[in-house]
Amino acid sequence: MPSQLPQNIKNRQANLLRQVRDQNLVEIRKSKQIEELQKRRGISSSRELEFEFEKEDVDITQLEYHTLRLDSTDINEIADSAKHLRIALSRFSNPPIATVLTFGILEKCVKLMHPFTGDMGIAPAERELIKSIQFEIAWIITNIASGTSYQTLAVARSGIIPDLLYHFINGDDEMKGQVIWAFGNIAGDDSTCRNILFNSGVLNAVLDFIKILINGQRDIDISIFRNCVWTLSNLCRKDASDEDQQQTRLEFCAKVYPILKMLLFCSDDTILTDTLSAIGHLTDGEIEEIEIAIQLDIPPILVDVLGSKGSDSITKAAMRAIGNIVTGDDNQTQAIVNAGFLNVSHKILECKHRSIIRECCWTISNIAAGTELQVQAVIDSCLVPRLLDLLKTSEFKIQKEICWAISNLTSKRLDCPSQTHYVVRQGCIGALCKMLDCGDTRIIQVILDAIENILIVGEAFTDQQGANQYAVVIEEEGGLSRIENLQNHQKEEIYEKCKLIIDKYYSEEVDLACDPPEFSMLTDNISVPAEGFAF
Numbered sequence: 001m002p003s004q005l006p007q008n009i010k011n012r013q014a015n016l017l018r019q020v021r022d023q024n025l026v027e028i029r030k031s032k033q034i035e036e037l038q039k040r041r042g043i044s045s046s047r048e049l050e051f052e053f054e055k056e057d058v059d060i061t062q063l064e065y066h067t068l069r070l071d072s073t074d075i076n077e078i079a080d081s082a083k084h085l086r087i088a089l090s091r092f093s094n095p096p097i098a099t100v101l102t103f104g105i106l107e108k109c110v111k112l113m114h115p116f117t118g119d120m121g122i123a124p125a126e127r128e129l130i131k132s133i134q135f136e137i138a139w140i141i142t143n144i145a146s147g148t149s150y151q152t153l154a155v156a157r158s159g160i161i162p163d164l165l166y167h168f169i170n171g172d173d174e175m176k177g178q179v180i181w182a183f184g185n186i187a188g189d190d191s192t193c194r195n196i197l198f199n200s201g202v203l204n205a206v207l208d209f210i211k212i213l214i215n216g217q218r219d220i221d222i223s224i225f226r227n228c229v230w231t232l233s234n235l236c237r238k239d240a241s242d243e244d245q246q247q248t249r250l251e252f253c254a255k256v257y258p259i260l261k262m263l264l265f266c267s268d269d270t271i272l273t274d275t276l277s278a279i280g281h282l283t284d285g286e287i288e289e290i291e292i293a294i295q296l297d298i299p300p301i302l303v304d305v306l307g308s309k310g311s312d313s314i315t316k317a318a319m320r321a322i323g324n325i326v327t328g329d330d331n332q333t334q335a336i337v338n339a340g341f342l343n344v345s346h347k348i349l350e351c352k353h354r355s356i357i358r359e360c361c362w363t364i365s366n367i368a369a370g371t372e373l374q375v376q377a378v379i380d381s382c383l384v385p386r387l388l389d390l391l392k393t394s395e396f397k398i399q400k401e402i403c404w405a406i407s408n409l410t411s412k413r414l415d416c417p418s419q420t421h422y423v424v425r426q427g428c429i430g431a432l433c434k435m436l437d438c439g440d441t442r443i444i445q446v447i448l449d450a451i452e453n454i455l456i457v458g459e460a461f462t463d464q465q466g467a468n469q470y471a472v473v474i475e476e477e478g479g480l481s482r483i484e485n486l487q488n489h490q491k492e493e494i495y496e497k498c499k500l501i502i503d504k505y506y507s508e509e510v511d512l513a514c515d516p517p518e519f520s521m522l523t524d525n526i527s528v529p530a531e532g533f534a535f
Contacts, residue, residue, distance in 0.1 A: 038188035038234060039146040040181065058096045063088060067103040070112065078112070079129055082136035089143040097147040106144070106158040109137045113163040115170070131175075134167065138178040145185035152189040155182075161200040169205055177224040180206070184231035191239040198235075203252075206232055207259055214262050226270045229263060232256070233278035238285055253282055253292045264301045269311050276305065276317030283324035290328040294335050299325060303339040307347065316356055319348065323363040333370045342367070342381035349386050354395060361387065361401035368408035372416050375409055379419060384409070384426045391431045400443050403435055407446045410453035420457040424470060429454065433479035441491050448486075448497045451479065455505050471505045480506055 066081035066088075085105070089095045113134055116122070122130070141164065145155045168179040183202055186193045197203065206228060212218050213225050236256060238249070256278070263275040279298065283290050293299070299322070306318040322341055326333050341363070348360040364387070368378050378384070391402040406428050410420045432447050451474060458470030474480060486498045 038237075039152075039185045040230075058088060058091075058099070060096075060099060063096055063099055064103050067100055067105050067108065070105070070108040075126060075129055075133070079133050079136070082112075082133050082140070086136045086139045086143070089140055095143060095147070097144050097151050101144070101151065101154060105140070106154060106160070109141060110158055110160045110163070112137050113141075113160055113167070115163060115166050135175055135178060138164065138167065138175065138182060142178060142182040142185060145182055145189075149189050152186055152193055156186050156189075156193040156196045161186075161196060161202070165200055165202055165205060168209075173220055173224060176209075177221065177227060180224065180227045180231050184227060184234050187231055187234035188237070191237075194235060194237065198252075203235055203255070206235070207255065210259055210263070214259075214266075222268065226268070226274070229271045229274045229278075232259070233274040233281065236278040236281040238281060249285065250288055250292070253289045256282065257292050257296050257298070261296055261298055261301065264298070264305065269314060272305070273311070273313045273317050276302075276314065276321055280317060280320040280324060283321055283328075287328050287332065290325055290332050293325065294328075294332055299335045300339040303336070303341050303344055306341070307344040312353055312356070315348070315351070316353075316359075319356055319359045319363070323359055323366070326363050326366045330370050330374070333367055333374060336363075337367060337374060337377050342377060342383060345381070345383055346386065349383070349390065354398060357390070357394070358398045358401055361390070361398055361405060365401055365405035365408055368405050369411070372412055372419075375412060375416070375419055378405075378409060379422055384423055384428075388426055388428055388431055391428075391435070396438065396440075399435060399438070400440065403432070403443050403446050403450070406432065407450035407453070410450050410457070413453050413456050414460055417457045417460065420454055421461075424454060424473075429470070429473050429479070430477040433474060433477040433482060436479065436482040436486065441489075441494065444486065444489070444494055445491075445497065448483075448494065448501070451483075452497070452501060455501065459505070468505060475506070 063085070066084045069077055069081035070085075072078050072081070085100065089097060089100065116127070116130060141155055141160060145152045164179050164182060167175050168183070171179065183197060183206070187197055210225075210228050210232065213220060213228065260275055260278055260282075263271060266272050266275065279293065279302070283293060302318055302322050302325075306315060306322060308314075310318075322336055326336050345360055345364060349357055351357060364378060364383060367374050387402050387405055391399055391406075394402075406423060409423050412419055428450075432450055435447050436444060438444065454470050455468065455474070458468040461469075463469055480502075483498045483501055487495055487502075489495055489498070
């Protein structure tokens with residue numbers, strides 16, 4: 001009999017399926033984070049790298065000498081030592097960040113970054129030298145903040161943020177570019193560092209400046225624009241500790257999303273990639289946070305970007321943002337479906353990058369975990385044949401996602417048996433049976449769920465002889481023997497599921513196989529169609 005579950009229960013089941021899928025999402029996200037560049041260190045020019053500090057061994061005595069020299073009363077000595085230290089910290093490998101921190105460099109940098117207001121009797125040449133020193137200090141801070149979490153936190157807690165913000169707002173373009181770079185490195189670490197930036201007013205300043213750049217009110221080097229958006233993307237990151245600040249996070253999203261929506265129309269690939277990454281960070285959260293993007297009608301833009309002939313980095317970032325939105329509630333998932341994602345998926349599934357294909361399959365499986373109409377949308381998009389091709393030929397990480405998709409596509413069972421019939425007609429049974437040998441406990445459970453779904457539908461639509469034709473096909477494809485073997489699996493849930501399937505759908509076959517004499521006697525009474533079974 002068809003299930004009579006109330007609609008709200010079915011929706012809860014769909015959302016539960018998505019929550020289970022989040023276990024794989026965590027794994028995907030961890031691998032993606034390795035690819036992302038959260039911090040960047042300023043590298044000096046090739047000419048300067050010929051300086052003694054680029055030697056394999058750094059002269060610690062010189063580092064201490066130049067750090068202490070930052071307290072000199074001679075401004076020229078300060079300028080010289082600031083440059084030496086900046087170059088030393090710009091080494092390509094193993095910059096001596098820990099060493100200079102032990103010499104108290106941060107305290108000295110804080111003093112030197114204090115703004116000079118008024119003329120104060122300073123000659124123009126000296127003022128330019130002070131400006132040069134503060135630029136070098138900003139670069140030093142940038143490179144220290146590119147280090148370990150401990151080193152970045154030391155910068156954030158040093159008290160230098162307000163002075164850096166002053167120079168970002170009031171400094172020239174060169175200073176703005178260097179300070180925003182430092183902010184980006186600090187924001188790329190963790191929520192503690194980001195909160196220090198937020199509490200200092202950095203977010204508002206960055207958003208205001210980006211608005212000016214979007215509106216074309218400033219002619220500025222594109223690298224500075226890029227660094228601003230990259231910094232904004234890092235400010236959008238979220239840690240587990242942020243979950244206790246939901247209201248603050250919602251206010252943050254409401255403030256940032258409109259700017260990100262405008263940036264989605266930028267023609268610069270780097271800016272667009274970081275914009276998409278920022279949206280990916282924001283949508284990797286609560287349903288309420290995703291809803292803000294829905295209300296701003298961002299999904300259609302994301303799908304348009306995904307469907308364009310953009311770079312691989314753009315495609316990855318767009319795919320991630322879309323995938324995150326699909327993990328929301330059914331209405332948010334539907335927004336992605338309505339935007340045409342499933343049609344665009346055909347192109348994505350043909351790309352050469354396995355990580356992109358994997359995330360696309362993951363997103364499709366989450367759509368299939370939704371309502372009956374969303375399952376039908378996946379079927380109507382004619383994606384199932386391609387998914388089954390990938391299931392037979394691709395790497396295991398992709399195969400796992402497709403197993404989830406097939407299981408979800410058959411999950412409506414007798415509520416909509418035509419969906420299961422369609423998936424079976426595309427040839428899913430053989431591929432699923434082979435995947436039972438994968439050795440992955442969770443995926444074996446997913447496949448067994450799919451097989452049970454198929455058998456339930458098959459039992460309701462038996463042939464003229466009363467046989468469950470899907471059970472026959474599963475046996476012919478080697479599924480029954482694999483299920484029998486899996487009864488020895490160490491996981492209790494797998495044993496129980498296999499036993500249930502065998503007892504309910506194959507009890508006669510198993511009994512006959514265990515008693516050869518009786519089997520030979522009963523075979524005379526089996527009625528076989530003259531034309532044989534057709535599948």
